[in-house]
Amino acid sequence: MAEAHQAVGFRPSLTSDAGEVELSAPMLQEIYLSGLRSWKRHLSRFWNDFLTGVFPASPLSWLFLFSAIQLAWFLQLDPSLGLMEKIKELLPDWGGQHHRLRGVLAAALFASCLWGALIFTLHVALRLLLSYHGWLLQPHGATSSRTKTWLALVRIFSGRHPMLFSYQRSLPRQPVPSVQDTVRKYLESVRPVLSDEDFDWTAALAREFLRLQASLLQWYLQLKSWWASNYVSDWWEEFVYLRSRNSLMVNSNYYMMAARAGNAVHALLLYRHRLNRQEILPTLLMGMRPLCSAQYEKIFNTTRIPGVHKDHIRHLRDSRHVAVFHQGRFFRVGTHTQSGLLSPRALEQQFQRILDDPSPACPHEEHLAALTAAPRDMWAQVRRSLKTQAQEALEAVEGAAFFVSLDSEPAGLTREDPAASLDAYAHALLAGRGHDRWFDKSFSLIVFSNGKLGLSVEHSWADCPISGHMWEFTLATECFQLGYAADGHCKGHPDLSLPQPQRLHWDLPDKIHLSISLALRGAKTLSGNIDCHVFPFSHFGKSFIKRWHLSSDSFVQMALQLAYFRDPQCLALFRLAVDKHQALLKAAMSGQGVDRHLFALYIVSQFLHLQSPFLDQVHSEQWQLATSQIPVQQIHLFDVHSYPDCVSSGGGFGPADDHGYGVSYIFTGDDVITFHISSKKSSTRTDSHRLGQHIEDALLDVAALFQEGQRLKRRGLGEDDSGHSRDSLPCHTRGSRAPTTATNF
Template identity: 40%
Template structure:
C-alpha cells in the first residue's frame, strides 16, 4: 500500500542557491483543521461543564437574575427608594469596585445577580442530592394496580419539580448523586449468615456464626471505623479499590478471565460487504463518542425520575490498559482521530477525520477496502503479537518495557494506545443458524477470544467484523461495566439496522466527498528474544481458549410476557430457574453470584446479589420432591422470587454484602491484621456466576415493532475452574438467550448439559404455573 503523506509537513535545505523550502500544503491544511477541531472541542467541553455544574439551574436563569437585579437597583436609584434587592451586597461591592457611574452600579448589580443565581443553583442541587438519598420508592410495588405511598408521592413530585428548570446533559446529575452509604457491620453479618444458611449443614453454620460474631465484636469494629473515614473522604468507598484489586492487580490473562463480549442481531443481515459494515459501525461508534464529548447523550433515568451515575462513559473511547509488573493502569487520552485495524496478522493506523471532519461511511469504506485489498506481509513476529495482551500480565509488562520503548515499536504501540478503538477485520465468516447450535457457539467463541492473537485485549473495546459482515465486540472490563458497553453497542445497532445505510449492492449509501488519507501500515522491529516472549504468551492464550466450553442457546418457548402475567419478576424468575438447573446438574446448592448495579450513587459500579437463598432452596427441594403439591410449590416460588427481588433492591440501595466485606478485607491487609472470617469469606468460590445483559437503554430499539433486530446479547468466561458463567438477555416478550461457559478440564461441568437443564427448568416452571389460574 502506498503510505501517502507519511513524510513530514515541511522541510528545508541550504544550497549555494539559497534556502529551499519544501512543504505539503494539504498536510498543513489537515494540521490546521485538526487544531481548530481541538480548540472547538475543548471550548464545547468547558461550556458544557459549566452547564452541568449549575444544574438544575440554567444559564438563561442567570441572565434573568442579572437583568432583574440591574432593573431593580437602577429603579431604586431613579426613584430614590430604600428597597435594596441585594440586601446590602451591592453597596459592599461598590466599596471595592471603583468605576464611573453607571458602570459601577451595573457591574455591582450584575455580580449580585450572579451570586444569588449561584446560591439558588446550589440550593437546588443539594436539595436534589438530599432527595436522592431516599430509596423507599425502590421497595414499593410497581405495575398495574400498585399503590404508591404518600411519602413516595410527595418525594416524586418534589424531585420532578426541582428537575424541570433545565434539560439535563450526560453529567448534569453527577453533583447531585449521593455517596454510597457504608452498611453497619451488624447488618452485613446478619445478611451474610442468612445467605450462606442453605449452603451449610447445622455444624458448619454454627461454626460460621461463631466466626461472624467474633469478627463483629472484635476486629470488625476497628476496620469499620477506617472504612467510614474513607467514605467521608472518597467519592465512593468501593469503586477505586474494586478497580485496582479486582481488575488491575490481577496478573492472570484478561482474555476470557476478565474481558466480555457482545453480539450482532440474530435474524437481520443488512449487508454481506465486510468493508461496508465495518464503515457504518465505525461511523456510528464515532457518533456515540461525539454524544459523550458534547454531553448530548441523555443520562439513564430509573422510572424516568432517578438518574444513574454517568461517570463510566468518560473512558469508553481513547482508553487502553497498560500492563505493569505488579499492577496495570488505565490510560485515557483526551482525543483521537484514528483507529487501528487488525487484518490478517497486520496492524494499520486508519485516519477517520479529514480536515477536522469525521469521514462519512462511504469514505470509511474506501479505507477498509484498501486494507482488505493490500497484500503486504506482516513484519516478522507481527502476526502473533496480539497474544502479548492475551497472556500473563507480568511477562507482557516486562516485554513492553524492554522491546517497545524505542524506535518504530514505540511509535507503532503509541498508535494503538491512542486509537479511539481497535477494529478487527476477520478473514473467516460466522453466522447464526437456529438449527445448528455449533454455528451459534462458533460465533460467540470468536467474540470471546478469537484466535488468541487477533485482538488487542488491552483496548477499551475491539469491534470485530467477520468476512460476511457479521459483527460483535470484545471489551476490557476494568474501565467500565457491561452496561456502558451495551449502551454503546445498542446505539450502534440502532444506527446500523433501523436507518437506511446500504444500497442494493450492500455498499454504504452516498458518495465519498474526499479521497481520505490512506491507512498506514504500522511497522515493527521484533527481535528473536521478543518473538520468544510472544510465542510463550501465545501458548498460554491457546491453552486458555482451548479449555473454554462455551454454549449459546435461544429459549423461545416463552418469555417475560408469561412471567409478568403470573405477576413474577422476570429476573427473579430466571434466577430461580438457574437455581433449579444447577441443583439438578450438581446435586447440591452453591454460592451464586448475580451482578447488580450501584449507579444510583456517585461513581457506583456493581454489587453482588446472592440468588441462592433459604427461600430458593426450599422451592428447589419442593420441585424435586414428588410428594409435594403444586400449590405448595407455587407458594414457595412466589416467596423465593420476592426474597430475590428484595435482595436485588438491597444491593442497588447500598445494602449489599460483598462489597462491604471486600473493603473491610482490603483495610485488614493494609493494617496487616489477619481475620480468619474475612479470609474464609473472600476465598469462597462462585461456582455459579450470572449476569443479565441490559437492554433498551437507548429507548429506540423496540423489539415489538422490530422483532428482526433481536440480539443474543453477550457473555463472559467461567469464573471458577469447576463452575459455570451464565449471561442472559431477556429479548422481547418471548425470547431469552443464555450464554453458558465452563472449562473442559473440569470433570463436573458441561455447558451443553447445563443448558439442557436450564431449558428443562424453565419448561417445568411453566407447567407448574399453568396448573392454576391464580
C-alpha cells in the same frame, strides 16, 4: 493517516545566505485548521462542563435573575438589602461618567453570588432527595404517599433536558452499610448451601469478627466514605481487576453479538461524538432517579496498560484513528479529515484496501497480540522491550479509539446447524484464536468475513450496561439511519484522495520471540478449554412472567438456581424466593449490598495487617454460578416487534471458577430470553450444553407451577378443569429439546 493527507509539510527553500525558510500555504492552512479544531474541542468541553456544573439551573436563569435585580434597582428597590452598595464601594472609582457602569457591575456580581448560592442549594436539596431509598423497598406496583411526594419533589428539583454528566455533582455519597447488617445478610445467603456443621463454624467466625475487628475496620471505611464519593469503587477496580495477574482473555473480557456490519465503525464514532458533547441522556430509574454516569468517560480512547504488580488504565481525551488487524498485520486507519468524520463509504473503502493488501505478515507479527492474553506480569516485562523497539506501532494501537479485527473466517447463526453455529460464534468473540484481539483495549470490534459483528470488551473500565448502551445505539444507527445502497455498499461515494491505511511495522527483538510463542501456547490452551453455549428460549419471555406480577430478572435467577441444583420447589416457596431476591437486589441498588462491603472490610484488614479468619473465609470462597442480566436500555430507538432481526442477542463472559459457570441472559423482546453459558472443558463437573438443557427444563417447570396454581384456583371456583388459559405453554416432554429457532440474529 487521513489527518495528514492534506498537509504538504515544510518545504525548505534556502536563499544564498541560508537564512530564510519558505512555508507552503497548504501547510499553514493545515496548522490553522488543526489549531481551530483543538480550540473547538476545548471550548465545547468547557461549555459542557459549565452546563453540567450549574445544572439544574441554566445560563438563562442567571440572565433572568440579573434582569430582575436591574428592574428592581430601576424601581428604586434594593433586593440586596444594601449589599450592592457595599460592592460598589469596593470597585475602583472610574469617575462620574462611569457611575452607572459600577452599578451594573455590582448588580452582576451580586446576581452571580446569589445565583451560585441558589445552585448550591439546589445541589444539596437534590442530593438529599436522591438519598431516599424507600421507593425501592415498596412492593411491585404499589406506591406510598411518601414516595409520591418524593417523586414530585425530585421532578421539581431535577431540572429539564439533562446532559450525560448533569447529575454527577448531585449524586449522594455511597453509604457504608451497618457491619452487623452485612454480616447477618451474609449468613442468610450462605445458610442454604452449607451443612449445619459448616454453618455453625462460619457463624462462630462471624461473631468473633464482630466482637474483635469489625468496629475498627468499619471506622476506616466511614472515614474514607466522607473523604471520597465512593468508599469501594477505586479499590474494586484496582484489586479485583488491575492487580490481577491472570490473562485478560476469558477472565476479564466479555463479548456482545450482532448480525450486521458495514456502517458499524461510523456509528460507533457517532456515539463517541455524542458522548463528547454529553448528548447521551443519563440513565434514570423509574424515569426519575439518576444513576452515576462516570463509567461512560472511558468507553473510547482507553487501554489497560500492564504492570509488573498492577495494571493501570490509560485514557486519552481524543483519538482520530482506529487500529485494525487482518491476517497477522496491523494497520492505522484515520477516522477524520479536516472536514470532519469520514463517511461510512470512505471507511468501507479503507477497510477494503486492507482486505486487498497482499503483503504478508512479518515474522512473529501475526501472533504478537497473544502477548495481551498472557499473564500480566509477563506481558508487562515484554512490553518494556516492545516500547523501546517499536514505540510508534505500539502507540498507534494503544492510542487508537478502539481496536478492529477483520476476521478471515465466517461466524454467526446458520440455518443448517443453529445451535452449534451460535456456540462457535460466542467462542470466537470471547476468545478468538488467542492472537487476533488486542485484549488491552477497552473494546475490540470483530467483523467476520460474512459481515457478522461482535464486541470483545475489557471489563475493568466499566460494567456491561455501559458498553451495552453503546452497542444498542450502534446497531440501531447502522440499520435505521445509515443503511445501505442497493448494491450492498454503504451509502455515499468513495474518497479516492484518502491515503492508503498505514501499515504498522514492528521491530521485534529476538528475545521476545520466545515470549510470543509461550503466550500463544497459553492463549490457545485457555481458548480451547472454554465451552460456550448460546440458546434462545422462545417458549415464553418477559410478557408471560409479568402476567404473574413477578420481577422478570428474579424469575430467571430462581430458574437458574433450580437448573443448577435441580431441587423441586413449590409455588409458594418460589414466590418467597423471588421476593427475597428482589429485596437483596434493591438493597444492593441502594448501597446496602453484602459483597462490596465485605470486600472493602477485607482490604482495610490487609492494609492494617489485621488477621480476620471470618474475612479470610469470605474472601476465599469460590462462587460456582456467576450470573448477569444484560439490560435493554434504549427501547425508543426502534420498534422491537416490527424489527425483531435488529434486536441484540446480548453477550456473555467466562466462568469465575474452574468448576463453575458464567451465565448471561437478555430479554430479547417480550417472548424470547437468550442465554449465554460458559464453562471450562477441563472440569469434570460442568457442561454448558447440559446446564442449558436444565435451564430450559427449569423455566418450563417454574412456568407450570403458575399454570397449576391457576388451574387449582379455577377448580376452587367450580370451573371445568378442561378450560384453557391464554397463558398456556406448548406441550413439553422432559428431556426433549424444542428446535432452536432465532429470528433475532
